[in-house]
Amino acid sequence: MIVTIDGPAGAGKSSVSRQLAARLGFHYLDTGAMYRALTWWVLEQGRDPGDRKGVAELARQIDISFAGDRVLVAGQDVSQAIRSPQVTGAVSEVADNPDVRQVMVSRQRDLARSGDYVCEGRDQGTVAFPQADCKIFLTASAAERAQRRCRQLVEQGESADLEEVLAAQNKRDLRDESRPVGKLVKAVGSIEVLTDGMDFPQVVDHLEAIVVKELGL
Ligand code: DC
Secondary structure (H helix, E strand, O other): OEEEEEOOOOOOHHHHHHHHHHHHOOEEEEHHHHHHHHHHHHHHOOOOOOOHHHHHHHHHHOOEEEEOOEEEEOOEEOOOHHHOHHHHHHHHHHHOOHHHHHHHHHHHHHHHOOOOEEEEEOOHHHHHOOOOOEEEEEEOOHHHHHHHHHHHHHHOOOOOOHHHHHHHHHHHHHHHHHOOOOOOOOOOOOEEEEOOOOOHHHHHHHHHHHHHHHHOO
């Protein structure tokens, strides 16, 4: 069985999807981590993230695997490295590449054949798994997402300026919504969940109730 969770940056998709998968006894597939891992590798090799053909070739070659919460490239743990500002700054360009998306979607489908999955990203319910058993569009208002991100940065001991965070987020939203292939849109048949005012356990409980009902578990 496949559950897809798509939505904009900062909606809390990753932590919620991971927790939901654990509760359901499903595997969790973080597709953003796949684009990040590829971006890390492109930068590591000193290649240009905008080189469409070259990056697509690297996408075909890269060995990405998951070990629990860890993301591995050719066996090397890159879980931290793929969250660096350098990777975050370049990942959109890599994810915009239609040839890269084709390779990644095909890998996602191959992976999900091996069991029950919660697949999280931007295009999981629209492109990768339009026939998924349950499709969720998880979102929150721009202001709420930016505030959460600021709180997270402060908790990590970093400085956070709400205006700056909001501006960066708007840029990412626009890019996610306007890429020609795999753009962020609400999938047909998906259930929209607006998480404004809900805390993490409430969101997970709510999603679990939806999935249990939809899948008849
Ligand atoms: O969710 P995230 O921030 O880890 O995603 C990293 C980047 O990858 C972000 O620019 C959106 C993009 N992405 C995508 O285009 N398609 C997906 N299925 C998942 C992520």
